[in-house]
Amino acid sequence: MSSLIQTLEAEMTKDFVTALNAGDTVEVHYLIREGEKERVQLFVGTVLAIQGAGIRTAIVVRRIVQGEGVERIFPLHSPRVRDVVVTRRGKVRRAKLYFLRDRVGKKTRVTELLGDKARAAKVADATARKAHAEAQAAAKANSEEA
């Protein structure tokens, strides 16, 4: 029974979603509508938490704008979230970084994850993106043939 829901959700989820962890610094490409026009806005910040699973997965992103903390929640599978790019991997020891909310100034920074793990993550991300791009190109070519 639940497998029916799982199949339905699998059909509706995106084919490719960036692998993320709490503490990562990300750029979220978010589609916004201004009257008739649509444009992609970037929201750059730290991932405080990853909530939910499957099609309900959402990330909490926090940044400081003019000395004021701003948090936004992005559902990863929303059609308006065009892309999420990891610019920096964070070295953290917990899944929810809500303690960062209480910090001010230099203390809000998360240590960068360096070394083999970070390099491996970078490579994995690049290969996943490439595979996704190739799959999309193949699908496009297929639909053009048909």
Place this chain on the structure above:
Amino acid sequence: MTLILGRKRGMTQVFTTEGNVIGVTIVEVGPCVVTDVRTEARNGYDAIQLGFEDVREKLLSKPVRGHFKTAGVTAKRFLREERLAAPAAFAVGDEIAVDAFAEGDLVDVIGTTKGRGFAGGIKRHGFSRGNETHGCHNVRQIGAIGACAYPGRVFKGKRMPGHFGNKRHTTKNLKVVRVDVERNLLLIAGAVPGPAGGFVQVQAAKTGIKKG
């Protein structure tokens, strides 16, 4: 009015093209078979009886088995009638499938709510709770139930603890978000009475449809 029978399968969410999230209930409906046609002349009213989901004959009583035999259809687990204003346009054996509904239709969904057993006033009627501290001991009690010498009794219908749930309930005017003809699924915005796997009746909304 259109009626179709089915089973609730659970809930999930879908995104609209604008990126808004809608919580939806997945209902597996039909194909339903007309098992009987009630007529004004024979029964005093016009209606059709629908059957959903095959069942082993062994599980049914002899009279019910006989009913399916006269109709000439395979035995069904869930039978419900749809009342009609005019003589039925259906014959026994006709099928009604999901395509009776379209995206954007408003529907009423009838089901049996989850049984909660003997429940207190807070869960059953939404009463508020008493203080837990400051020396209070009336935490989940219902409070006063009436006055004193006048009227000297408790009024009928006074809301009190008792059996809650496991009762027929209609949720009105829910929107059909998607119709999946291949898998016989209806995605209906919002919640539907009953547990996942429970039988439900989905019918065209009786109120809520704008005229003109």
